[in-house]
Amino acid sequence: MKEEFTLAKVQELSFGILQFIKRICDENHIRYYLAYGTLIGAVRHKGFIPWDDDVDIMMPRKDYKKLLAILNSKPHPYYKLISADTDKRFQVPLPKVVDTRTVLIQDYDIVETVPLGVYVDIFLMDGAGNDYQAAVNHYDEAFKLYRYWKKSRLKLFPSSMPKLKGLLRWLKNLPFKVMGSRYFMKRLTSHNSLYDFDRSTYIATYETGTADAKKCVFRYDEFSFGHYLEFNGELFQVPKDYDEILRSEYGNYMQLPPEEKQVSHHSYDLKWAND
16 A cells, blocks of 8 residues: 655655756756745755645756756656656646656646646746846746736636636637647747846746746846755755845745644645556
């Protein structure tokens, strides 16, 4: 009988994926950075936020391409990179490294066409030019494209709303669905890849779905090689100015939220493959 999916087990599986990514990146001089709740966990808890159950990292797109090439040439028995580059059905701008020993079905608004498992999200980083206001404007245009992409992927009957409302929303967004998510993915990738990452004063994570550009546009010099924090007893790469980045996103992130908010914000069904 296979082990039950407790929070501790999901954290263990997620951390295993992170260790795998770290090993490949360290061996091949690939940049990555702990991000969002995972970065908060490293700073505040030296590991997972106790009630969190996922792992997020950021990675420059050019480094992601290196990782993609390595994993294509040396496939792992059960850790698999899933992205639009590896599976044309997966027209989603957020690559994932998935533990294929598991099957995870998420309960949210977007249609999923590829089987997933426990995963680590890779938020791609791109150049944003040398002028801050121009970088913000470029981000705002990217966010419009992201919204169009999302409209093309919305479920007909999500569990979060009545069926009639879901149907009306789906019909309203029918033109975007007809154009297709692949079309918007191409536009997103082209737009977001305009500036060279290592020649830009400002960089951005364009594909987070966050409306506020100020939370997603950073100075290039806030990120670099050689800065580490402990996470579950191991050292992982983090942004050089991680405190400033986290305060911009979350405010006083060192203060614990109220006890009633100390819960996971993800909704999914999880089982072992071939169970």
